[in-house]
Amino acid sequence: MSESTAVAGDGVAIAYQTGGVEGGEPLVLLAGQSNNHHWWDGVREDFEGRYLTITLDYRGTGASDKPDEPYTTRGFAADVVAVLDALGVARAHVYGTSMGGRVAQWLAADHQERVGALVLGCTSPGGPHGHERGAEVRRALAQRDQRAAGRALLELMYTPRWLATHRGPFQTVGDPAMPAFARRRHFAASAGHDAWDALPTIGAPTLVVHGTDDLFNPAANAPLLGSRIPDAKVELIAGARHAYFEEFRAVAGPLVSDFLAAVAG
Numbered sequence: 371m372s373e374s375t376a377v378a379g380d381g382v383a384i385a386y387q388t389g390g391v392e393g394g395e396p397l398v399l400l401a402g403q404s405n406n407h408h409w410w411d412g413v414r415e416d417f418e419g420r421y422l423t424i425t426l427d428y429r430g431t432g433a434s435d436k437p438d439e440p441y442t443t444r445g446f447a448a449d450v451v452a453v454l455d456a457l458g459v460a461r462a463h464v465y466g467t468s469m470g471g472r473v474a475q476w477l478a479a480d481h482q483e484r485v486g487a488l489v490l491g492c493t494s495p496g497g498p499h500g501h502e503r504g505a506e507v508r509r510a511l512a513q514r515d516q517r518a519a520g521r522a523l524l525e526l527m528y529t530p531r532w533l534a535t536h537r538g539p540f541q542t543v544g545d546p547a548m549p550a551f552a553r554r555r556h557f558a559a560s561a562g563h564d565a566w567d568a569l570p571t572i573g574a575p576t577l578v579v580h581g582t583d584d585l586f587n588p589a590a591n592a593p594l595l596g597s598r599i600p601d602a603k604v605e606l607i608a609g610a611r612h613a614y615f616e617e618f619r620a621v622a623g624p625l626v627s628d629f630l631a632a633v634a635g
Contacts, residue, residue, distance in 0.1 A: 373433070376426075376456035378449050385433035386426040386453045390418030395486075395634060396462035397421035398450060398477075400470030404548060404556040406432030408541040409467075413615055416623035420631075424462065426453050430552030431545045438551045441559040443469065443496075447476035454484060463630055464574075467491035467615055468587060469556070472563040478576075479568035487633040488574040489626050492584055492612050494591035495598065497564025501590040526586040527613040542613045569598040576602040577629045579622060581610025603629070 371389040378384055387407050390397075397417055401409030407425035414423050427434040428446055450473065454462060463486045466474030471493025478485045494500040510522035523543050524533060544553070576599045580592035589606065596604035605625055610618045 374456070375433075376449075376453045378429070378452045382429050382435045382437055382449070384426055384429060384435075384449045384453055386424060386456070388422060388424055388457070389414060390421050390423040392422065394420060394422040396424055396454075396457070396459045397630070398424045398454075398462045398464045398466075400450070400464065400466035400473050401425070401428070402468030402470055402542065403560045404431065404544045404553050405542065406434075406545045408432075408545075409470075411541045413619060413623070416619065416627065420627075421463070424453065424457065424459070426450065428556070430555055431548055436549055436552050438549075438555070441555045443472040443559055443563045443565075444476045444480065446473040446559065447480060450477055451481055451484060460484070461486050463487045463489075463633075465489040465491065465626060466493065468493055468612065469560040469563075472496060472560060472565065475565040475569065475572070478572045478574050479565060482571075482573055485574045487630050488572065488576040489579065489629065490576065490595055491579045491615055491622075492581065492587050493595070494587055495564070495566045495569060495595060496560075496562075497566050499564075499566045499594070501588040501594065503586060503588060507585050523586075525611075526584075527611055528617050529583075529609065529611055532617045542616065566598070569595070570600060572599050575629075575633045577626065578602055578604045579614070579625065580604075580606055581612065581614035581618070582606050582608050583610060584612045584614070586612040 376384045406427040471490040578595045596602045615622045
């Protein structure tokens with residue numbers, strides 16, 4: 371995997387990584403809130419036999435700049451475009467999970483000519499139309515005991531069986547090196563997301579994927595997105611929680627790969 375830097379429209383440096391097939395079809399992989407490209411560790415390899423995989427560190431994470439100013443999912447989408455421009459990529463498939471799925475919605479709506487196929491994983495349209503996590507989940511994540519809050523987050527991401535046999539490190543629970551202000555900025559960006567009015571304008575072939583047991587981002591959001599985006603296909607993975615793409619990789623990887631291959635074919 372190689373790493374480089376793009377410069378966003380406001381001058382912020384955005385670190386990005388490429389792997390897979392040089393000259394292959396580009397596939398952008400977008401991580402969740404407060405996470406860097408390591409979110410995709412152990413998963414991106416599923417796509418590297420066919421695609422040029424592209425990841426990035428959102429502003430505020432990883433090796434990217436960390437300005438202390440408001441972030442938005444729409445702004446993150448513009449940063450992705452800056453990365454595509456730096457690579458000379460005119461059009462790419464986009465697979466976004468969690469907050470990355472929210473960013474992907476804006477990519478597909480605001481920059482339609484840049485998106486081939488679209489995959490939205492464990493995400494929501496946000497705003498008043500989205501299904502928010504329950505009060506019990508919010509309390510578990512907000513408790514003062516940081517160890518207990520961290521354990522609650524892990525249990526929202528993975529099933530007990532997975533946690534009993536995997537010791538970590540877990541790459542989906544946040545960038546440990548992020549400044550506290552950047553975490554707050556990321557939370558505000560994801561919480562402020564509302565693409566409801568833009569979803570019907572998405573023209574890219576779209577697959578919506580969600581775990582049936584996801585309480586972190588309720589699974590009820592999947593059919594909601596599917597009904598709002600023209601001709602979208604919805605697939606639910608039985609028993610999966612938020613990090614379905616990692617724990618249920620044997621199901622999710624081929625599901626996404628087959629969809630992308632069908633679109634490309």
